[in-house]
Amino acid sequence: MSHPYIAASSEFAALCQSQMNILERGLGAVWSAVYLREEVVENQQARLIPFAIYPETEENWQKNFSPLKLPEFWYQLKYQPRLLATLSLPSANEPQTAKQTDLQEKYLGRQQLILPLIYEDVVMGLLVTGREDRDWNEQELNQIEEIAQTLAIACRLDRRNQLYRKQLAAQQNLRQIEQDRVDILLHQLRNPLTALRTFSKLLIKRLLPDDRNQSVAKNILRESDRLQELLQQFEAEIDNQETENAPLTLSAASVRLSEEDTPIQSNFLLPGNSFGSQSVQIKDVLEPLSISAEAIAAERKIKWTANIPENLPSVAANAKALREVLNNLIDNALKYTPPGGRVELSVETRPEESILGIAISDTGYGIAPEDREHIFEHHYRGIQAKGDIPGSGLGLAIAKELLEQMQGKIELISPNDLARDTSFPGTTFIVWLPLSANSQQSPVSRE
Numbered sequence: 001m002s003h004p005y006i007a008a009s010s011e012f013a014a015l016c017q018s019q020m021n022i023l024e025r026g027l028g029a030v031w032s033a034v035y036l037r038e039e040v041v042e043n044q045q046a047r048l049i050p051f052a053i054y055p056e057t058e059e060n061w062q063k064n065f066s067p068l069k070l071p072e073f074w075y076q077l078k079y080q081p082r083l084l085a086t087l088s089l090p091s092a093n094e095p096q097t098a099k100q101t102d103l104q105e106k107y108l109g110r111q112q113l114i115l116p117l118i119y120e121d122v123v124m125g126l127l128v129t130g131r132e133d134r135d136w137n138e139q140e141l142n143q144i145e146e147i148a149q150t151l152a153i154a155c156r157l158d159r160r161n162q163l164y165r166k167q168l169a170a171q172q173n174l175r176q177i178e179q180d181r182v183d184i185l186l187h188q189l190r191n192p193l194t195a196l197r198t199f200s201k202l203l204i205k206r207l208l209p210d211d212r213n214q215s216v217a218k219n220i221l222r223e224s225d226r227l228q229e230l231l232q233q234f235e236a237e238i239d240n241q242e243t244e245n246a247p248l249t250l251s252a253a254s255v256r257l258s259e260e261d262t263p264i265q266s267n268f269l270l271p272g273n274s275f276g277s278q279s280v281q282i283k284d285v286l287e288p289l290s291i292s293a294e295a296i297a298a299e300r301k302i303k304w305t306a307n308i309p310e311n312l313p314s315v316a317a318n319a320k321a322l323r324e325v326l327n328n329l330i331d332n333a334l335k336y337t338p339p340g341g342r343v344e345l346s347v348e349t350r351p352e353e354s355i356l357g358i359a360i361s362d363t364g365y366g367i368a369p370e371d372r373e374h375i376f377e378h379h380y381r382g383i384q385a386k387g388d389i390p391g392s393g394l395g396l397a398i399a400k401e402l403l404e405q406m407q408g409k410i411e412l413i414s415p416n417d418l419a420r421d422t423s424f425p426g427t428t429f430i431v432w433l434p435l436s437a438n439s440q441q442s443p444v445s446r447e
Contacts, residue, residue, distance in 0.1 A: 008036065013051070016051065016151060017052055017054070020052065026143070027136075029131050032053070033054070033126075033127075034126070034127055034151060035048040035127075036049055037123070037124055048126060051125070111132060112129075112130040113130060114126055114128050118152055119149075119152040119156040193224060193227060193231070197228070199220075203217035215288075215291050216291070277316040278316070278318060279316065279437075280317045280318070280322060281312070282314070282356065283308055285326065286306070286308050286358070287308065289330060290304075290345060293343070300334060300339060302337055302343055304344075306344075307345065307346040308347060312347060313436070315436055316433070317408065322402075328395035328396070328399045329360045329399060329431070330345070330360055331395065334362075336389065337364035342362065343361070344361045346358075351435070356432070356435055357431065357433075360430075361427070361428040362428075363426045365425075366427050368382060375396055376399075377393075379393040379394065380393050381393040409431075412428075415427075
């Protein structure tokens with residue numbers, strides 16, 4: 001039996017009973033008790049609560065071992081290895097007397113022994129034991145001190161375990177709440193996404209082939225397909241994590257630990273998670289992006305220019321990953337360019353180096369010198385975070401990671417030579433990709 005107001009495990013209660021049995025069988029103790037300190041409540045005096053007693057009888061629980069107010073000697077026990085007293089511990093309703101707080105009179109040579117349970121400078125309770133036939137000798141006192149130390153360590157570990165269990169329960173509860181929210185979100189997204197794809201297909205069928213809106217409708221369908229693919233990947237990842245009983249991570253660049261505790265990037269929502277390089281025609285990637293960018297730029301009163309030569313060499317890349325990279329860069333250029341500005345896309349090949357560069361330039365706010373060193377770090381936005389332009393600071397970090405997987409690189413130029421207004425220094429990002437092995441096209445200069 002243990003006191004209901006103390007949070008401790010049944011394993012610790014069993015340990016207390018076993019240690020008190022040792023006191024009874026080995027040292028002749030006729031009664032023992034383990035008191036634990038309850039949690040301090042604001043504006044109330046903390047108490048010592050009897051957690052385990054010997055002999056474990058109902059009478060002892062009700063009469064002999066009632067809860068105690070912290071006596072004066074509680075704070076001094078920390079500095080004394082043992083305290084012997086003939087007086088019973090005062091109950092919560094009994095007043096303290098001068099005799100009870102006279103440590104010198106109580107110290108050594110008595111039959112009742114009080115030892116603090118101390119571990120890592122934390123006093124957690126008391127071990128009280130006694131016998132009636134004789135005093136304790138030095139060897140017996142040392143044995144009892146070892147028992148008290150064992151109980152102190154066990155109590156400390158037990159409380160830590162209780163804390164970890166509460167934290168784990170809270171995390172599991174939070175995870176379930178997050179899981180429910182994600183499930184609801186996915187469910188709510190499916191219907192409007194299906195409708196969007198259906199409407200775009202109907203538009204494509206009804207529009208004439210030479211209608212300029214035909215490309216807009218195809219772009220809507222393509223982006224809808226991309227969104228559906230992302231949702232399917234997300235659902236698959238959630239199912240995998242539930243199977244593995246792993247915590248759900250919603251960030252676009254979650255980190256897991258391997259057996260060697262080495263961080264491993266798991267960009268499960270991005271096409272760069274598991275792909276091999278292919279021969280990609282740059283024009284097939286750039287033209288749909290340019291059509292979408294032109295529509296967005298027109299709405300924001302920004303001039304969009306795309307210089308995409310006809311006979312471009314193919315590159316060794318992944319089309320989906322490259323589209324993600326360029327889409328992020330174009331989105332940033334349009335987002336950080338004020339109305340009346342310009343955004344340009346151009347292409348340059350360097351056959352002698354077997355590389356091709358795609359440049360996205362703008363006449364926007366530019367990137368401050370102090371931010372350039374950190375601009376590709378996750379969630380870093382620099383001085384832009386102080387403005388009213390929304391963002392997560394993930395786009396450039398994702399672009400850099402995907403390019404590195406494709407053996408490419410990204411170059412930053414800010415200010416650039418595109419802007420004439422010094423208050424808008426502008427930014428240029430150049431994506432460099434290796435030419436594919438079968439690319440035999442003639443050099444194309446940057447327009």
